[in-house]
Amino acid sequence: MKKISFLEVLIKILMLLVFVVFLGCSSEQTPQQVKTPKIDTIESIDSRSVETVISVAEETRQLYQRYCAQCHGVKGHGDGINALYLVVPPRNHTKSDYLETRSDQQLFNAIKLGGLAVGRAPCMPAWEHTFEDKIIHSLVNYIRELCNCKAL
Ligand code: HEC
Numbered sequence: 001m002k003k004i005s006f007l008e009v010l011i012k013i014l015m016l017l018v019f020v021v022f023l024g025c026s027s028e029q030t031p032q033q034v035k036t037p038k039i040d041t042i043e044s045i046d047s048r049s050v051e052t053v054i055s056v057a058e059e060t061r062q063l064y065q066r067y068c069a070q071c072h073g074v075k076g077h078g079d080g081i082n083a084l085y086l087v088v089p090p091r092n093h094t095k096s097d098y099l100e101t102r103s104d105q106q107l108f109n110a111i112k113l114g115g116l117a118v119g120r121a122p123c124m125p126a127w128e129h130t131f132e133d134k135i136i137h138s139l140v141n142y143i144r145e146l147c148n149c150k151a152l
Contacts, residue, residue: 057145060138067130068139071123076146088121096149103151107140108133 065074071086073079076093083090093099099107110118112133114126127136144150 057138057142060135060142063131063135064139064142067127076143086121086123088115088123090124093143093146094148096147099143099147100149100152104137104140104144107143108136111136111139 064072064076068076069080070082071078071080071090072093073083073090078090078092078095080090091098106118110120110124111131112126112128114122115124116122117126131139
C-alpha cells in the first residue's frame, strides 16, 4: 500500500516535470513578441534611462538645426545663413571662454525671453511661445555640449 502511493507521487512528479518541460519548449516556439516601436518624445526627457537621454539629445540637436542654425550655424559657430544680415552677429555657441561667463539660468533666460530681455541684441528672438521650459533647458544643455564648457 505504502509502495503504491509512493509510485503515484513519483508519477505525478514525472508528469509535472514533463508538463514544465513542455511548457518551456512551447513558449520558445511562440512567435517573437511584436515590439511596439518606442517613440522617443521630448516628454520622456525626465526619464533617467541612458537610452532616453541619448535620444533626447538627438531630438534637441534636431530642434537646434531647425530653429537656431539659420543664425547660429549648423555647428553653432555663429555662421548661419542669416548671420550676415544681422546687425549683431549671432553668438558662437562653441566659444567656451564667453559661455563660461554665463550661467545656465542666463542662457535659459536669453532663449526663453529673447536678447532684449537680457540686455542683448533684439535680433536674438524669444522662444517662450515656441518651446516649453524643459525643451529650453535641453537647448541650454546642448549649448553646453557645443562649447564643451560649464559656467565657472
Ligand atoms: C534670427 C537669428 C537668431 C535665431 C533664429 C536664434 N538666435 Fe540666438 N542669438 C542671435 C543673436 C544675434 C545673438 C547675439 C545677441 C547679442 O550678443 O547681443 C544670439 C544669442 C544667443 C545666446 C547667447 C545670449 C548671451 O548671453 O549672449 C543664446 C544662448 C542663444 N542665442 C540661443 C539660441 C537658441 C537656442 C536658438 C534656437 C532656439 C537661437 N538662439 C536662435 C540670433 C538668433
